[in-house]
Structure formats: structure tokens, C-alpha cells
Amino acid sequence: MSQNIPTLETKRLILRGPEAEDYPDFKATFSSYRSRFMGGPLNTYEAWMLYAAEIGHWQVRGYGMWMIHDKVTDETYGMAGGWMPAGWPEREIAWIIWPDKGGHGYALEATHAARTYFYTQLGWDDAVSYIDPKNLDSIRLAERLGAKKDRDAATIDGNDAVYRHPTPAQLDGTQLAHGIDMEISHYADPLFKPKGWAID
Amino acid sequence: MSTNFVIPSIETERLILRAPSAEDLPAMAAFFATERSHYVGGPKDEFGTWQSLAARLGHWAMNGYGLWHLTEKATGDFAGWVGMIFAPGWHEPEMGWTLLEHAEGKGFAHEAALAARDHAARHQGLDGVISYIAHANDRSRALAEKLGATFERDDELLGKSCQVWRHPKAGES
Numbered sequence: 160m161s162q163n164i165p166t167l168e169t170k171r172l173i174l175r176g177p178e179a180e181d182y183p184d185f186k187a188t189f190s191s192y193r194s195r196f197m198g199g200p201l202n203t204y205e206a207w208m209l210y211a212a213e214i215g216h217w218q219v220r221g222y223g224m225w226m227i228h229d230k231v232t233d234e235t236y237g238m239a240g241g242w243m244p245a246g247w248p249e250r251e252i253a254w255i256i257w258p259d260k261g262g263h264g265y266a267l268e269a270t271h272a273a274r275t276y277f278y279t280q281l282g283w284d285d286a287v288s289y290i291d292p293k294n295l296d297s298i299r300l301a302e303r304l305g306a307k308k309d310r311d312a313a314t315i316d317g318n319d320a321v322y323r324h325p326t327p328a329q330l331d332g333t334q335l336a337h338g339i340d341m342e343i344s345h346y347a348d349p350l351f352k353p354k355g356w357a358i359d
Numbered sequence: 360m361s362t363n364f365v366i367p368s369i370e371t372e373r374l375i376l377r378a379p380s381a382e383d384l385p386a387m388a389a390f391f392a393t394e395r396s397h398y399v400g401g402p403k404d405e406f407g408t409w410q411s412l413a414a415r416l417g418h419w420a421m422n423g424y425g426l427w428h429l430t431e432k433a434t435g436d437f438a439g440w441v442g443m444i445f446a447p448g449w450h451e452p453e454m455g456w457t458l459l460e461h462a463e464g465k466g467f468a469h470e471a472a473l474a475a476r477d478h479a480a481r482h483q484g485l486d487g488v489i490s491y492i493a494h495a496n497d498r499s500r501a502l503a504e505k506l507g508a509t510f511e512r513d514d515e516l517l518g519k520s521c522q523v524w525r526h527p528k529a530g531e532s
Binding site: 178179182203204206207208209210211212213214215216218219244245246 | 378381384405406408409410411412413414415416417418420421422446447448517
């Protein structure tokens with residue numbers, strides 16, 4: 160048995176399957192407070208087993224979480240993709256960005272690419288994101304991706320909010336899709352570049 | 360480079376050692392709900408069992424070796440697992456084995472462990488490995504002896520005390 164995970168390329172990023180050499184970055188984040196909304200912080204054994212499960216998820220489900228790399232430097236910024244272990248009511252689109260890599264639109268760019276892949280290559284017709292109600296950054300990202308809170312959908316354990324992503328039809332050629340593209344473009348190549356820092 | 364791992368299949372007289380599969384989940388979940396699983400990291404709920412299966416696959420990608428699941432040739436039944444385990448908390452790679460209840464008492468674990476140990480020594484660079492065995496796990500200790508392993512020391516794994524048994528190197532057994 161062997162496993163090959165597809166590679167996705169965006170303006171600034173390459174999304175590849177999680178590899179053994181990327182584990183230290185994952186471990187640093189999942190042993191930190193940064194992972195508090197994703198079941199962490201984890202001890203070294205738990206973090207290793209979760210990372211191994213991230214890899215195995217691809218084999219079991221045929222999709223999974225990609226490692227987000229900088230296209231130029233190959234540095235990792237976080238993970239994004241699909242996630243559905245036992246007990247998940249529906250397929251989830253998930254993301255996590257390393258604590259010092261936030262604020263650059265990487266999660267938006269990577270998650271958008273992952274969702275597009277699931278919709279166009281795997282034929283998904285919808286997806287949700289399960290988000291801790293205190294995780295305001297992730298809620299904001301879900302909303303920037305056009306997801307809306309679904310109060311009627313089943314949750315994982317009652318402590319999470321369900322954000323339902325727009326369907327492929329709701330995205331195709333719409334203002335929403337255009338807006339997402341615009342925002343990603345702006346991160347990749349800002350329209351207005353500051354020429355220096357303000358003095359006061 | 361992309362994530363790419365290969366899990367070879369091995370055939371013995373009565374068993375096939377092959378990659379863990381999602382089809383094994385119901386039997387794994389049933390096992391991890393029993394007291395027998397307490398010797399090997401159990402009990403686990405449905406989520407824990409699923410994560411364990413996914414992690415067994417990822418273990419191969421991380422280490423280049425891992426656990427095989429066993430298929431009984433005569434019946435096609437999933438019989439248990441055997442293979443090499445190495446994760447944070449382990450002092451060195453370990454050979455582990457578990458048989459599901461219906462497959463016990465037929466010498467399957469012995470047959471599978473011999474094949475796994477031989478493969479690991481010849482192809483995975485793991486020779487003279489250890490097995491961690493819970494103090495109360497008499498059946499596993501008996502198998503370790505039958506496999507030619509010897510008691511090395513008392514130790515601890517993930518906060519539980521256990522014994523360390525050392526297997527003979529290939530050609531010494």
C-alpha cells in the first residue's frame with residue numbers, strides 16, 4: 160500500500176502533504192497555547208500521534224490536511240484542508256496558522272485553495288467548519304470565506320459553533336468569490352504600499 | 360517531494376501482514392472497549408480508536424516502519440496486529456503485538472511476530488529490538504519467551520510501569 164497526496168499551488172504558497180521533517184513546526188504550535196481551540200496544548204506523545212493521524216487521515220478518507228509552505232523559501236506557515244475523524248457529523252474544512260505567522264492572509268489563501276480543490280476535484284457539494292465560539296480569528300476567517308453560522312447543524316460536542324461554507328453554486332461567478340480573490344490578491348500584491356513608516 | 364510511504368505485505372503460512380485499513384475499525388473499537396486493551400494503551404473511545412488507526416498509517420510515513428494488521432488466510436478475518444512502534448516516550452523502537460479474542464490460542468501471534476521481526480531486521484534496520492510488556496500481561500510474556508526474548512529491566516512507558524524484554528538478533532534465535 161502506498162499513499163500520494165496532491166500538491167496545490169497558490170499565488171504565494173505551496174500546499175503539500177505533511178512530511179516527517181515538518182513535524183517540529185507542528186509540535187511547537189500544538190504544545191503551545193495557540194492550539195487551545197484545537198484540543199491542545201498537547202504533550203509530546205499526543206502531538207506526535209495527532210501528526211501521524213493527520214498523515215493517516217489522507218489514507219483513510221482520501222483527503223486531509225496539507226502543510227502550508229512558502230513558495231519561495233519553503234518555510235511552513237501552518238496547515239489547512241479537510242478533516243473528519245470519528246464523531247464528526249460532517250466533513251470539515253479546517254486550518255491552523257503558526258502563532259508567529261498570522262496576519263498575512265496565509266490561512267485565507269490556503270483554505271480557499273483547499274476548498275476549491277474539494278469542490279472541483281473531489282465533487283464535494285458542501286462543507287462546514289467547527290469553531291470554538293471564543294476563536295474570533297477563525298470565525299472571522301470563516302466569514303471572509305463566505306461561511307455562515309448554522310444554528311441547526313449538529314455540533315461535535317456542543318461546545319463548538321458550526322459555520323457552513325457556501326456551496327460551489329453559491330460561489331461560482333458571484334461577488335463573494337470575486338471578493339475572496341480580491342482579498343487574496345491584495346495580500347499577495349498590495350495596491351497601496353507604504354513607502355516607509357510614519358514618524359508620529 | 361511529497362508524503363509517500365509504502366507498507367509492504369508479508370505472507371506467512373496462515374496469515375497476511377498488511378496495511379491497517381478503515382475496514383478494521385469496528386473490530387478495533389470492540390477490542391479497545393475491553394479490559395484486554397488496558398495492556399496496550401486502551402481503553403479508547405470511538406474517536407481514540409479512529410485516531411489510533413490513522414496514526415498507525417502515519418507512523419509508517421514518519422518512521423519508515425510500523426504496525427501491520429493481520430488477515431487470517433483461511434477465513435479472511437482481521438485477526439490483530441504486530442509490528443514496530445516508536446513514538447515520544449519510547450526509549451527505542453519496540454515490537455508489539457495484539458490478537459483479537461477470536462484469533463487467540465492458535466499461535467498466530469508467534470507466527471506473525473517471527474515474520475515481522477525478521478522483516479524489520481532485514482529491511483528496516485531494526486535488529487535486537489525490545490518489547491514493552493505490562494506486568495500483568497502473562498500471555499504476552501509467555502510469547503516473548505517463546506520468541507527467544509529475555510527479560511532486561513523494569514521500566515516505564517507513558518507513565519505506566521512495565522517490563523522490557525530484549526529480542527535476539529537475526530541469526531541468534
